[in-house]
Amino acid sequence: MVKVNTKLVSWEEIVEWSRGLAKIIKSSGYKPDVIIAVARGGYVPARLLCDFLMVENLLSIQSQHWTEAAKVAEKAVIKFQYSIDLNGAKALLVDDIVDTGESLMLAKEFIVRNWRPKELKIATLQWISPVAKIKPDYYFIEVKDWVWFQYPWTRLEDTCQFIRRMLTEEGKSKREWYLGEIIDKFREWYGIDVGMEYYKEAIELLIEEGLIVRSGDKYLVRV
Ligand code: ADE
Numbered sequence: 001m002v003k004v005n006t007k008l009v010s011w012e013e014i015v016e017w018s019r020g021l022a023k024i025i026k027s028s029g030y031k032p033d034v035i036i037a038v039a040r041g042g043y044v045p046a047r048l049l050c051d052f053l054m055v056e057n058l059l060s061i062q063s064q065h066w067t068e069a070a071k072v073a074e075k076a077v078i079k080f081q082y083s084i085d086l087n088g089a090k091a092l093l094v095d096d097i098v099d100t101g102e103s104l105m106l107a108k109e110f111i112v113r114n115w116r117p118k119e120l121k122i123a124t125l126q127w128i129s130p131v132a133k134i135k136p137d138y139y140f141i142e143v144k145d146w147v148w149f150q151y152p153w154t155r156l157e158d159t160c161q162f163i164r165r166m167l168t169e170e171g172k173s174k175r176e177w178y179l180g181e182i183i184d185k186f187r188e189w190y191g192i193d194v195g196m197e198y199y200k201e202a203i204e205l206l207i208e209e210g211l212i213v214r215s216g217d218k219y220l221v222r223v
Helices: 009-030 043-054 100-112 152-170 179-190 198-209
Strands: 005-010 034-039 057-070 073-078 089-098 119-128 137-141 148-150 176-178 211-216 218-221
Touching: 009 043, 009 119, 009 137, 034 043, 034 100, 043 057, 043 119, 043 152, 057 100, 057 211, 073 100, 089 100, 100 119, 148 152, 152 179, 152 198, 152 218, 176 179, 179 198, 198 211
Parallel strands: 005 148, 034 057, 034 089, 089 119, 119 137
Antiparallel strands: 057 073, 176 218, 211 218
């Protein structure tokens, strides 16, 4: 039984979705002078939109809400609050997904108040409509049931967090794990398979972190 609804997103899908999003923006007639990527999730989609929309100017703003995969932090904050002048420019703020929408709302408010563009629109690849507090001006996919999207740029980070959560829980009743058992349990919990390289790298990081220790060909969960 899957415990966390998760969908693995491929690089091919990201390119396809970004291309589709660019077409929607283009057909609306909006021609941004500058694209602003929300760090870190908006970087790849923003860069692809620069390509598909032929936009040269790319900036970023770091607005963070989510500290760990699928886990909500207290509130969103803007890191590195630098000043720039976007007076007269039409801007497009880009992120991967609108989930609660809080980090995007904060980024938008900050930009409007401090960078003062002539116009600012929001584009995201995905929009989780039932939970989002804002609707982006442009989106490619409307998500009706909440899912954790495992994007290719957070593969290792998410795998670590997923295994950490799973072993912390399962480790209460089973302390010793073979690699194959960890992978099988991962598939059972999350319903996805991230591939051997990622499992191995994530486990190395969890050993460094002290959550597990290697013992021969087994791993012991430290409780
Ligand atoms: N970041 C915030 N919400 C997310 C989700 N549901 N999937 C992937 N990344 C996210």
